[in-house]
């Protein structure tokens with residue numbers, strides 16, 4: 345039987361790399377777009393040991409012809425649109441490119457699919473951020489949206505345009521409304537990895553303190569490899585539908601800090617400081633994903649609980665810094681990362 349073909353935008357990111365690995369294991373031919381950067385950033389694909397199994401296509405979300413060309417060359421059965429400016433914090437600093445990459449680019453891809461081959465199945469990486477400060481304690485597919493950041497507003501545009509192409513052009517276009525999902529491959533600016541990376545360094549005497557913003561916000565944190573399986577399951581249905589993927593549990597940032605430091609036998613209160621520069625212009629206080637629909641219709645049921653997730657991430661960062669101390673060379677992001685507390689972010693006046 346001919347192997348299926350998948351095109352992943354954002355293959356160099358956390359989810360892109362896990363999804364590529366998952367699809368390769370299923371026998372897919374995997375194509376991935378990457379954008380030109382001054383320094384190579386394929387470390388996640390190297391981590392999985394799959395960098396030589398991908399067919400790479402250069403493309404940028406602002407460049408329509410490059411996206412069209414990617415679809416024309418790869419002739420995918422399934423297209424997973426994971427590329428985006430994905431950091432909520434940066435969307436306040438760069439609201440316009442966030443709108444371009446995270447919002448308008450979805451239409452660029454959908455239009456290219458419509459013109460080249462409307463039979464391609466399309467997955468849109470939507471986000472729990474579109475719920476914003478919801479009055480509901482947990483959110484499902486019926487919960488009203490009230491996005492609070494340029495990122496969330498752009499994602500909501502992406503959500504609606506995906507639905508519009510599904511309804512209007514009868515295309516297989518589906519939104520996965522994913523709640524936070526993390527892993528040792530998470531970007532260093534996101535709070536979970538910022539905490540586990542800093543705590544590992546503190547444990548080894550490489551860092552003295554960890555500076556954070558709002559410790560009270562509640563998030564529903566799951567384990568990324570389980571979420572990419574959910575993306576695939578959404579595209580295996582006969583008819584396109586939108587799904588919430590989350591763990592149905594929420595925890596505060598403070599709990600994440602406590603669990604991480606406790607796992608390393610450290611007293612977090614000695615090391616964690618608060619600086620208002622890390623407070624969001626608009627904060628989303630509580631998100632918790634009710635994924636009953638996904639459980640029922642696509643048999644998606646995340647197994648990794650909060651405490652286990654903290655341990656996986658903390659152990660991975662500790663291990664990497666220990667290997668680094670021994671002079672081992674391996675593909676990794678942390679040694680080249682900037683000191684975030686020296687960055688002048690846009691702040692609340």
Ligand code: NAP
Nearest residue numbers: 354356357358359404405426427428430469471522524525
């Ligand atoms: P990520 O690690 O930040 O990866 C984002 C990817 O997008 C990277 O490959 C990045 O390329 C690419 N990209 C950014 N701007 C681009 C541009 N202008 N042209 C081409 N590629 C561009 O994000 P992630 O955590 O894997 O998330 C994947 C998707 O799911 C994103 O759309 C995100 O918004 C969404 N999402 C994530 C979560 C979560 O908790 N992880 C939850 C809900 C939704 P570079 O490597 O070159 O930067």
Ligand code: F7E
Nearest residue numbers: 430432471472473523524533534535536556557558561622
């Ligand atoms: O913030 C608080 C911050 O940046 C989580 C993305 O994948 O999930 C992610 O968005 C919480 C917020 O993720 C710091 O204020 C405190 O309340 O890790 P985060 P996010 O904004 O939830 C959604 C679903 C996505 O779609 C996004 O793509 O942590 N927080 N102190 C901090 N956050 C950061 N980054 N840094 C701090 O120092």
